[in-house]
Amino acid sequence: MSSSPAPGSTQGGTQAVDRAAALVDLVVRAAEPLSFTELSDETGLARSTTSRLLAALERTDLLERDASGGYVAGPLFALHAALHDPWPQVARLARPVLQRVGELTGETVHLGVPRGQGVVHVGQVESTFLLSARDWNQVDVPPHCSALGKVLYAFGVLPLPAGRLERRTDRTVTSREALSTQLAAIRREGYAATVDELETGLSAIAAPVEGRDGVICAIGVSGPTARLQDRVDQIGRLLTQQADALSALLGRPGRTSRSVSATLHETHPRTHSRTKEGVA
Amino acid sequence: MSSSPAPGSTQGGTQAVDRAAALVDLVVRAAEPLSFTELSDETGLARSTTSRLLAALERTDLLERDASGGYVAGPLFALHAALHDPWPQVARLARPVLQRVGELTGETVHLGVPRGQGVVHVGQVESTFLLSARDWNQVDVPPHCSALGKVLYAFGVLPLPAGRLERRTDRTVTSREALSTQLAAIRREGYAATVDELETGLSAIAAPVEGRDGVICAIGVSGPTARLQDRVDQIGRLLTQQADALSALLGRPGRTSRSVSATLHETHPRTHSRTKEGVA
DNA sequence: GAAGTCGGTTCCACAGTATGAAACACCCGC
DNA sequence: GCGGGTGTTTCATACTGTGGAACCGACTTC
Numbered sequence: 123m124s125s126s127p128a129p130g131s132t133q134g135g136t137q138a139v140d141r142a143a144a145l146v147d148l149v150v151r152a153a154e155p156l157s158f159t160e161l162s163d164e165t166g167l168a169r170s171t172t173s174r175l176l177a178a179l180e181r182t183d184l185l186e187r188d189a190s191g192g193y194v195a196g197p198l199f200a201l202h203a204a205l206h207d208p209w210p211q212v213a214r215l216a217r218p219v220l221q222r223v224g225e226l227t228g229e230t231v232h233l234g235v236p237r238g239q240g241v242v243h244v245g246q247v248e249s250t251f252l253l254s255a256r257d258w259n260q261v262d263v264p265p266h267c268s269a270l271g272k273v274l275y276a277f278g279v280l281p282l283p284a285g286r287l288e289r290r291t292d293r294t295v296t297s298r299e300a301l302s303t304q305l306a307a308i309r310r311e312g313y314a315a316t317v318d319e320l321e322t323g324l325s326a327i328a329a330p331v332e333g334r335d336g337v338i339c340a341i342g343v344s345g346p347t348a349r350l351q352d353r354v355d356q357i358g359r360l361l362t363q364q365a366d367a368l369s370a371l372l373g374r375p376g377r378t379s380r381s382v383s384a385t386l387h388e389t390h391p392r393t394h395s396r397t398k399e400g401v402a
Numbered sequence: 403m404s405s406s407p408a409p410g411s412t413q414g415g416t417q418a419v420d421r422a423a424a425l426v427d428l429v430v431r432a433a434e435p436l437s438f439t440e441l442s443d444e445t446g447l448a449r450s451t452t453s454r455l456l457a458a459l460e461r462t463d464l465l466e467r468d469a470s471g472g473y474v475a476g477p478l479f480a481l482h483a484a485l486h487d488p489w490p491q492v493a494r495l496a497r498p499v500l501q502r503v504g505e506l507t508g509e510t511v512h513l514g515v516p517r518g519q520g521v522v523h524v525g526q527v528e529s530t531f532l533l534s535a536r537d538w539n540q541v542d543v544p545p546h547c548s549a550l551g552k553v554l555y556a557f558g559v560l561p562l563p564a565g566r567l568e569r570r571t572d573r574t575v576t577s578r579e580a581l582s583t584q585l586a587a588i589r590r591e592g593y594a595a596t597v598d599e600l601e602t603g604l605s606a607i608a609a610p611v612e613g614r615d616g617v618i619c620a621i622g623v624s625g626p627t628a629r630l631q632d633r634v635d636q637i638g639r640l641l642t643q644q645a646d647a648l649s650a651l652l653g654r655p656g657r658t659s660r661s662v663s664a665t666l667h668e669t670h671p672r673t674h675s676r677t678k679e680g681v682a
Numbered sequence: 683g684a685a686g687t688c689g690g691t692t693c694c695a696c697a698g699t700a701t702g703a704a705a706c707a708c709c710c711g712c
Numbered sequence: 713g714c715g716g717g718t719g720t721t722t723c724a725t726a727c728t729g730t731g732g733a734a735c736c737g738a739c740t741t742c
Contacts, residue, residue, distance in 0.1 A: 135729060136458035138418040138700060143462030150482050158719060168702045173720055178416035182423030191719095195482050200491035202430050202475050203483045204652060205614055211480040238518060334485055372484055415700060418729060438690060448731045453691055471689095 141167060142175045146184055150199065153334060155192025209235050212339065212372070213245030216331075219368045220247045220341065227357055229345040232258060234270030234328065236280045236339070241271040249345060258344075266301055267294045267319040269328035270340045275301075276308040277330050277337035293318045313358035317347055325350040329361035332369035341365050421447060422455045426464055430479065433614060435472025489515050492619065492652070493525030496611075499648045500527045500621065507637055509625040512538060514550030514608065516560045516619070521551040529625060538624075546581055547574045547599040549608035550620045555581075556588040557610050557617035573598045593638035597627055605630040609641035612649035621645050 144165050149156055156164075162172040176193065179185040186196040213233055220231045224247035231247040243258040265271025265280055266287050274280040287296040295301050308314040313329040320326070327350065328342025341364065343350075343357060350357070424445055429436055436444075442452040456473065459465040466476035493513055500511045504527035511527040523538040545551020545560055546567050554560040567576040575581050588594040593609040600606070607630065608622025621644065623630075623637060630637070 136418065136454055137728060138416070139422045139455060139458040139729095140462060142419045142422070143459065143464055146464065147462065147478060150478050159717085162719095169719070170702055170704095170721080171700080174416055174700080175419060177720090178419040179423065182420060182427065184423055184426065197495060198427060198430050199479060199482045200494045201652070202479045203486055203488045203491040204495060206483055206488075208483045208486075208488055211483040214480045215477065215484055372481075417699060419700095439688090442690095449690070450692080450731060450733095451729080454729080457691090 138175070141165065141171070142179055145172070145175055145193075146179060146195075149185055149193050150195050155188050155190070155194045157192055161193065209244050209339075215371060216245055216341065216368055217247075219364050220245060223341065223343060223360065223364050224248070224250075226360060227343050227353075229343040229350070229357075231341065231343050232270060233331075234268070234274065234340045234342060236274050239265075239281065239283065241265045241268060241274055241280065243270070263320060264288050264290065267291075267316060269314045269316045269326035269344070270342045272304065272308055272314040272316065273328045273330050273340040273342070274337075276305040276314065279337050279339070290320050291318055291322050293322075295319065311358065312362045314342075315354045315358065317351055317354075323347050325354075327354055327357045327361060329358065329365040331365045332373050334373045338372070341368065418455070421445065421451070422459055425452070425455055426459060426475075429465055429473050430475050435468050435470070435474045437472055441473065489524050489619075495651060496525055496621065496648055497527075499644050500525060503621065503623060503640065503644050504528070504530075506640060507623050507633075509623040509630070509637075511621065511623050512550060513611075514548070514554065514620045514622060516554050519545075519561065519563065521545045521548060521554055521560065521620075523550070531625070531629070543600060544568050544570065547571075547596060549594045549596045549606035549624070550622045552584065552588055552594040552596065553608045553610045553620040553622070554617075556585040556594065559617050559619070570600050571598055571602050573602075575599060591638065592642045594622075595634045595638065597631055597634075603627050605634075607634055607637045607641060609638065609645040611645045612653055614653045618652070621648065 145161055148161060148164055158172065158176065161176065162169050165172065167175070176185065180187065180193075180196070183197045184195075184199075185193050188194050212235070216233050220233060224231045228250045230249040232243045233245040234241045234243055240262045242262060246258065263271065264283075264287075265275055266283060267290050271280065275282060287298065287301065288294070289296050295304060304314075313327060315325070315327045317325045323346055324344065325347040326342055326344035328340045330337040331339050331341055333339075341361060343361070425441055428441060428444055438452065438456065441456065442449050445452065447455070456465065460467065460473075460476065463477045464475075464479075465473050468474050492515070496513050500513060504511045508530045510529040512523045513525040514521045514523055520542045522542060526537060543551065544563075544567075545555055546563060547570050551560065555562060567578065567581065568574070569576050575584060584594075593607060595605070595607045597605045603626055604624065605627040606622055606624035608620045610617040611619050611621055613619075621641060623641070
């Protein structure tokens with residue numbers, strides 16, 4: 123436009139690419155295909171500009187049009203998805219949340235995902251204490267005595283176990299009715315807790331994370347019962363709150379106008395050290 | 403009408419976006435993180451231009467730098483992968499291939515992927531005949547009497563069954579030795595066939611599709627034995643050939659069919675401390 | 683420890699490329 | 713034929729992107 127420096131909006135010297143990227147961003151975050159007009163309106167770009175940019179993005183496989191003409195993520199995104207496991211990607215997005223929970227609780231934090239009949243831990247933030255849970259990445263644990271597993275059971279992400287429920291400690295829930303009562307409570311409370319059920323002296327608390335189609339995984343903390351048992355409720359609330367933030371990232375179309383990390387940092391109003399500045 | 407003869411490579415009026423997209427394309431297709439210099443050389447862009455574009459792409463979450471400074475697909479790709487099942491994405495990429503096989507054979511074509519202990523069909527191209535296999539999407543079939551399943555067994559994508567091999571017809575292979583002999587033959591020939599083994603009168607032929615780390619799924623045709631039994635070899639060759647084309651799409655890096663120069667600089671083998679997060 | 687090399691960023695004058703208003707084309711429903 | 717909505721193409725304008733060169737920091741080498 124007329125003003126040459128134009129600080130704030132355009133950084134560096136890359137207007138076209140920035141605008142094109144904004145279009146891609148909108149399309150990828152959207153739950154359903156976006157029309158030309160929606161994109162044009164949303165970005166505020168001139169129709170002609172939008173048209174040219176979208177044509178370029180389509181030509182380069184970053185975007186694609188579905189049968190009804192709406193824009194969706196293109197073959198390049200499909201290729202990426204085909205080449206990489208989705209869970210590590212979720213873990214990547216979840217890392218900031220896990221980190222925050224780790225900082226606020228001091229305990230080990232996990233992201234638990236369903237695999238087959240069990241729950242596996244991907245992504246982990248270490249406890250600040252010396253006594254803490256070991257590295258559980260990739261370790262299979264019986265879901266019925268794990269907080270993460272119970273959450274996944276409760277929200278139907280993991281099929282309920284077929285056989286007998288293994289007894290790990292004398293506090294392990296082995297009765298099917300007791301389990302289903304617990305699961306109902308978890309659905310009601312919004313989080314799950316296990317105290318000495320997997321291993322004596324080991325406790326855990328977990329809350330569900332929702333994707334676009336409901337619960338997909340869970341985050342939770344685990345540590346010594348001595349440190350956790352009096353904070354179950356407090357940590358439970360923290361977890362549900364942070365899990366919600368992650369859910370918003372994973373499921374909601376996101377009115378974010380900015381980046382993923384910006385969204386993540388936005389959850390707590392106190393961390394606005396730099397709100398929105400252009401050149402460093 | 404364009405009076406000026408299209409300047410060779412760039413079309414429309416979108417040089418910057420095209421170049422940026424080429425960078426993203428290279429990064430997404432690459433098996434490992436690409437360095438700034440590799441990208442600059444590969445695209446033939448001036449270093450300054452490359453720097454500016456990469457900075458813009460990073461700012462917009464399309465790209466990201468890993469711990470060692472290499473460029474990898476950014477949070478936007480992670481988000482997409484987290485939101486969508488990978489197999490439908492593979493199916494999307496495979497559709498043209500399936501379609502071609504369907505046109506050339508007239509039979510029903512499937513993409514078979516492993517899930518748990520079984521094989522499921524995602525993506526299907528209908529037969530042109532009236533008598534044809536039903537819609538098998540989402541249907542579980544015993545892999546040992548399915549051509550797709552045998553391929554997945556043969557190439558270690560699916561764990562060999564634990565218990566007894568179910569007898570579906572009198573031609574079903576139920577002996578473990580006979581099965582492993584067949585699997586060896588499949589590895590030798592490059593394709594699998596089942597004739598009346600799942601259901602009397604039903605035959606199928608299938609070939610493996612490779613991803614970045616070996617076989618990941620399979621494509622195959624199925625139809626009445628009457629129409630297929632004399633074409634097993636011919637269709638087998640067709641399938642291996644088309645499966646190869648799909649494999650190239652899913653595994654091989656580069657080859658963007660546009661401006662990128664054909665010469666590919668091999669990366670010098672160095673000691674990387676990167677964590678491999680691909681397929682487990 | 684000074685000189686050389688590598689990998690990448692910033693500067694800057696220049697022109698080529700992106701831009702947007704407007705005209706055009708294409709549906710619809712009527 | 714007529715209006716409203718949606719997208720595409722045209723074209724003069726000037727702003728944005730470009731690349732050569734200078735610059736910078738880190739790491740080697742002598």
